[in-house]
Amino acid sequence: MSSKTLILMLVLATGGLWAQEKKETTPPPPTGVATPAVPEAPHPAAISAEDKARKNPVKFTEVSTDRGKKIFLTQCALCHGDKGDGKGEVATEMKLALPDFTKPDTLKDRTDGELFSIIGTGRDPMPSQAGRMTDERRWNLVNYLRALSGKVPEKATGKEPEENIILVPAK
């Protein structure tokens, strides 16, 4: 090997090292523009402040949670499991890792409005329910999700209206 080649190799080698070192120590260039906060996985859907603040117009009663349960068992349990533990048949088949709604912590940071919105828009592969069922039914589902995690609904009085159980005025 000629000495010229050796020098060339040395230059390349040290140059390479220097470049690597520089890469590691150079901070990202300041842009002057705030990067919008990217919502964290695993729940990437953006929920507007308005949706988040939406109040549940359906009273948290046994009538509502029973109605929610019926819908849950037919529309949701195939993925979320009959008990809401996330171990539904389809979830297992599709290898989906689903949240366990029976744990009080799972949905504790979610407002009712957020749950209503999530059920409405869906989450791939979870189908959207907006347009497939009335708002009232979606609220019954929200109430049932609360019951699944241990919240105890008010006893039925037997005086609840047949279908329309929107008892709390929506504001």
Ligand code: HEC
């Ligand atoms: C095809 C399967 C499937 C069906 C059916 C389904 N879901 Fe889901 N659900 C999912 C998946 C997948 C997620 C996303 C889990 C994640 O983001 O980690 C999810 C997430 C959720 C969440 C969000 C939890 C959170 O805090 O982000 C709620 C609430 C929920 N589902 C409720 C329902 C209800 C109520 C129904 C019935 C109307 C339903 N799902 C039907 C698959 C399904």
